[in-house]
Amino acid sequence: MGRITLENITKSFGTTEVIPPLDLTIEDGEFTVFVGPSGCGKSTLLRLIAGLEDVTSGKVSIDGTDATMVPPAKRGLAMVFQSYALYPHMSVRKNIAFPLRMAKMDPGEITRRVESAADVLNLTDYLDRRPGQLSGGQRQRVAIGRAIVREPAAFLFDEPLSNLDAALRVGMRLEISELHERLKTTMIYVTHDQVEAMTMADKIVVLRAGHIEQVGSPLDLYRTPRNTFVAGFIGSPKMNLIDGAEAAKHDAHTIGIRPEHIEVSEAGGPWSGVVGVSEHLGSDTFFHIHDTGLAETLTVRAGGEVGFRHGDRVSLTPRADALHRFDDKGLRL
Amino acid sequence: MARAVTPRRKAVNTALAWAVGLILFFPILWTILTSFKTEAQAIADPPIFLFFDWTLENYAIVQERSDYMRFLWNSIIIAGCSTLLGVAIGVPAAWSMAFVPSKRTKDILLWMLSTKMLPAVGVLYPIYILFIQLGLLDSRVGLTVVIMLINLPIIIWMLYTYFKEIPGEILEAARMDGAGLREELIHVLTPMAIPGIASTVLLNVILAWNEAFWTLNLTAVDAAPLTAFIASYSSPEGLFFAKLSAASTMAIAPILILGWFSQKQLVRGLTFGAVK
Numbered sequence: 001m002g003r004i005t006l007e008n009i010t011k012s013f014g015t016t017e018v019i020p021p022l023d024l025t026i027e028d029g030e031f032t033v034f035v036g037p038s039g040c041g042k043s044t045l046l047r048l049i050a051g052l053e054d055v056t057s058g059k060v061s062i063d064g065t066d067a068t069m070v071p072p073a074k075r076g077l078a079m080v081f082q083s084y085a086l087y088p089h090m091s092v093r094k095n096i097a098f099p100l101r102m103a104k105m106d107p108g109e110i111t112r113r114v115e116s117a118a119d120v121l122n123l124t125d126y127l128d129r130r131p132g133q134l135s136g137g138q139r140q141r142v143a144i145g146r147a148i149v150r151e152p153a154a155f156l157f158d159e160p161l162s163n164l165d166a167a168l169r170v171g172m173r174l175e176i177s178e179l180h181e182r183l184k185t186t187m188i189y190v191t192h193d194q195v196e197a198m199t200m201a202d203k204i205v206v207l208r209a210g211h212i213e214q215v216g217s218p219l220d221l222y223r224t225p226r227n228t229f230v231a232g233f234i235g236s237p238k239m240n241l242i243d244g245a246e247a248a249k250h251d252a253h254t255i256g257i258r259p260e261h262i263e264v265s266e267a268g269g270p271w272s273g274v275v276g277v278s279e280h281l282g283s284d285t286f287f288h289i290h291d292t293g294l295a296e297t298l299t300v301r302a303g304g305e306v307g308f309r310h311g312d313r314v315s316l317t318p319r320a321d322a323l324h325r326f327d328d329k330g331l332r333l
Numbered sequence: 334m335a336r337a338v339t340p341r342r343k344a345v346n347t348a349l350a351w352a353v354g355l356i357l358f359f360p361i362l363w364t365i366l367t368s369f370k371t372e373a374q375a376i377a378d379p380p381i382f383l384f385f386d387w388t389l390e391n392y393a394i395v396q397e398r399s400d401y402m403r404f405l406w407n408s409i410i411i412a413g414c415s416t417l418l419g420v421a422i423g424v425p426a427a428w429s430m431a432f433v434p435s436k437r438t439k440d441i442l443l444w445m446l447s448t449k450m451l452p453a454v455g456v457l458y459p460i461y462i463l464f465i466q467l468g469l470l471d472s473r474v475g476l477t478v479v480i481m482l483i484n485l486p487i488i489i490w491m492l493y494t495y496f497k498e499i500p501g502e503i504l505e506a507a508r509m510d511g512a513g514l515r516e517e518l519i520h521v522l523t524p525m526a527i528p529g530i531a532s533t534v535l536l537n538v539i540l541a542w543n544e545a546f547w548t549l550n551l552t553a554v555d556a557a558p559l560t561a562f563i564a565s566y567s568s569p570e571g572l573f574f575a576k577l578s579a580a581s582t583m584a585i586a587p588i589l590i591l592g593w594f595s596q597k598q599l600v601r602g603l604t605f606g607a608v609k
Binding site: 050052071072073074077078079081082083085086087088089098099102103146150156 | 500502503505506507508509510511512513516520521524525527
């Protein structure tokens with residue numbers, strides 16, 4: 001079980017308020033991702049749940065029990081750190097066994113659990129090595145192994161993949177998702193990478209300056225962003241945001257349109273501009289269009305075979321039903 | 334690009350390094366050589382460097398006149414115990430300053446270091462009176478405590494610098510893994526800090542071993558360590574250079590050997606944190 005409830009929690013460092021009053025519920029078995037730009041308080045929020053930081057006020061409950069004053073060791077949560085935080089003086093086996101030893105578990109049971117975790121994570125051949133002798137990906141697996149042997153109420157991941165190279169990151173992303181499918185344990189995952197958030201989460205919590213901007217499933221956030229911040233943050237490349245006269249035509253302060261909802265052609269559309277940089281991904285091409293008179297740059301997604309060149313004048317047609325409208329406070333209309 | 338080092342330049346550098354090393358080591362070398370001379374050769378003018386009648390008689394006389402082993406034992410006890418006691422106090426102190434610093438931590442560290450700038454003789458009188466009142470004069474316990482206190486700032490500073498290098502996330506991981514403060518210190522922090530603790534212990538054994546001011550002033554017979562052993566061969570005996578040198582050589586030999594075998598560890602300890 002791992003239902004985590006935050007009620008009206010705040011966190012201040014000295015006089016700086018990092019987390020203004022905040023409420024959040026994470027359901028049992030849910031894969032929740034905290035996402036936001038750096039300094040948005042997402043790691044602090046995770047550390048408050050872990051108990052590594054004390055809340056300034058408010059209440060943290062785990063499975064209905066008040067855990068606000070419970071030290072991290074007693075919360076029954078496991079954490080995977082960005083730096084892996086393995087014990088460098090212990091073998092992989094001892095690293096994974098450490099939480100079980102701390103729980104004074106029977107040695108036979110410890111061996112059984114360590115070996116089963118090593119089996120799941122493909123670490124069996126490395127059990128007697130030290131962390132220093134492992135690659136980044138293997139170290140991250142050891143850190144995950146150390147977390148899963150305890151069968152915790154919830155897993156906390158603090159940007160676990162940001163030290164890995166791009167290819168490994170995609171692989172580990174799948175492994176963690178796979179692990180969640182198998183264990184069905186609550187997972188809270190902090191990242192600044194919206195692609196990780198979109199691909200892994202059951203529920204995304206978008207944070208800015210300690211505030212929750214929106215909570216919802218990845219597609220909810222993508223299709224109906226509550227404000228311009230979420231609209232701009234979720235989705236890659238970013239949603240195009242247009243102010244001024246064009247927005248006023250739609251009775252809004254700002255309108256947003258995703259790159260895939262603009263059609264690019266030689267002529268005939270209501271908007272026009274000059275092609276700048278084109279990014280060819282093979283399956284898709286992203287055109288950055290300048291001089292549209294709407295925004296500095298508009299990003300447009302087209303098929304891989306569309307071949308406009310730098311400096312070409314093109315015509316753009318937005319899909320009318322895919323427009324997002326926002327008021328002068330940036331809120332969705 | 335790396336700086337190019339020509340063979341010539343390298344040779345000059347090597348020669349310079351040896352020259353500086355020899356100049357620094359020369360007094361010790363001279364003491365050792367003198368200890369093997371007769372008294373007459375020891376004061377010969379011009380001085381004799383290597384071509385004299387090598388003799389062990391000074392060592393025999395010194396051992397006959399005073400019980401070297403008793404002084405040695407006192408030195409070992411005082412240096413060893415004061416270091417262990419200091420480390421036992423220093424580890425928790427450095428831990429709290431490195432991992433749960435307060436606004437005043439930096440000030441406390443500087444204040445502790447400032448006590449090392451106080452001339453020792455300035456507090457000799459009060460400490461002497463205290464020792465008389467507490468019956469600690471000429472006792473190993475008293476000397477151990479005083480020397481421990483004198484070296485404590487250095488112990489805490491060294492351990493603090495080491496602990497600062499240990500990533501806090503590892504200790505947090507231990508906390509998440511269910512370790513209490515005691516388990517965290519025993520299973521995670523201490524094993525990771527072993528090289529640092531070893532350097533600290535080594536340096537402090539040497540400092541305590543060499544400490545002369547307090548050992549000479551607060552001991553007479555029972556607790557007198559090797560520093561007092563050397564001193565007993567100076568002025569009152571007249572200028573018997575050869576015997577004095579023999580006594581000195583015997584006093585510094587153990588620490589010289591210890592230092593020789595642990596020099597790698599020592600250099601690492603003293604320069605730790607300078608580059609990362």
